[in-house]
Amino acid sequence: MFPRAQESGKTVADGVYTDAQAARGAAVYDTACAGCHRADLGGGTGPALRDQRFARQFAGKDLRAFFTKIATTMPRNAPASLGDNVYLDIVAHLLKENGFPAGSQELTADTLDGVGVLPGRSKPAPPIGGFSYVEVVGCLAPGPQHTWLLTHASEPVVPAAGAPPPASAAAARPLGGATFHLLDAMAYAPEAHAGHKMYVRGLLIKLPDEERIAISAFEMLAPQCGAP
Ligand code: HEC
Incomplete structure (x- = not known):
């Protein structure tokens, strides 16, 4: 089920980004992404970026696939406009929000490959809507x-x-x-x-x-x- 991940055995549970990186990513996310995906990733005009949706779309894939989706197609109104380092920061933020731990090394373009994406960890459930x-x-x-x-x-x-x-x-x-x-x-x-x-x-x-x-x-x- 995790073909690329099996090669290295590494997954997003292994601390593949830093807290500082996720914090930078959070700031960009709030201005560039939250308008469509909501600040809590719960989804609006764009799909949710957490929970079952995240698991269904990305679990079992390589972290590079997740990065590439974002870096080449998002923000939807200005694709590929932010630069790779900023997209890496955003990926760090999204991993953090999906419950994956930070580590000591920043996520870089070179460390994306062979990292398996897992279903998000359950965090306290977000408030249920109307x-x-x-x-x-x-x-x-x-x-x-x-x-x-x-x-x-x-x-x-x-x-x-x-x-x-x-x-x-x-x-x-x-x-x-x-x-x-x-x-x-x-x-x-x-x-x-x-x-x-x-x-x-x-x-x-x-x-x-x-x-x-x-x-x-x-x-x-x-x-x-x-x-x-
Ligand atoms: C103008 C609205 C809009 C903005 C801004 C936007 N998105 Fe999206 N996003 C969408 C829509 C609509 C989709 C679904 C269609 C698609 O996949 O292209 C989507 C899909 C996605 C997906 C695939 C999710 C899935 O489950 O299919 C990811 C990941 C994503 N966006 C991340 C981001 C990030 C990160 C940003 C900020 C850099 C961002 N988006 C900004 C509208 C937006």
């Missing part, structure tokens, strides 16, 4: 006007692609302090589960004063629900 497909666990409680709430709920997480609900990891997830208004809970016979620890998957809708989930999966995890 309309995301999420899963949470919490306590089912009746709300105002025949609505239903999930209280003492965990922070929402984006389920792994293709994971059937409830992901076993979700079942073990501890309760938290969030409250979600459940949309269309009536379709799931909620009375039978009042006070139970529930797993809910669905579309998160963030409003200024409350967060709602349009349910797509709803399952009981435990017949009681202790406050955290």
Whole structure:
């Protein structure tokens, strides 16, 4: 799976850039790239440069391929305009943001080859946006006007692609302090589960004063629900 990397055995986990280099790269990234890819790399008009997207596009490739993509096609409105050293600095910043450690040597045009790109390391998940497909666990409680709430709920997480609900990891997830208004809970016979620890998957809708989930999966995890 890492053909070039196997030759040298070296990967982006081996400290292939320095902190000072990543800091320089961060400054350029903010002016030249963040407008389209967002300061947190989360993606805007350009794709996300982290997480699953990063893994899918670049993991298993050579670091030079990642560099070349950036150095020859980005910024999209002025490709190849920044100079190789600046692009190297930006690559350092992107590696850092994807959770790879700094080392003692700067990344140079000569050290790009044969370095395998790995999927990014999980960092604290970035805040989840307004309309995301999420899963949470919490306590089912009746709300105002025949609505239903999930209280003492965990922070929402984006389920792994293709994971059937409830992901076993979700079942073990501890309760938290969030409250979600459940949309269309009536379709799931909620009375039978009042006070139970529930797993809910669905579309998160963030409003200024409350967060709602349009349910797509709803399952009981435990017949009681202790406050955290
Ligand atoms: C004007 C908007 C814009 C700017 C500015 C911009 N990009 Fe992009 N970028 C895009 C778009 C759109 C794509 C997807 C199409 C493509 O790959 O060319 C993309 C693709 C990429 C990709 C490939 C990601 C993938 O998953 O396919 C990388 C890496 C990247 N950009 C890095 C950068 C860096 C680093 C900078 C700053 C030097 C930058 N971009 C500036 C719009 C932009």
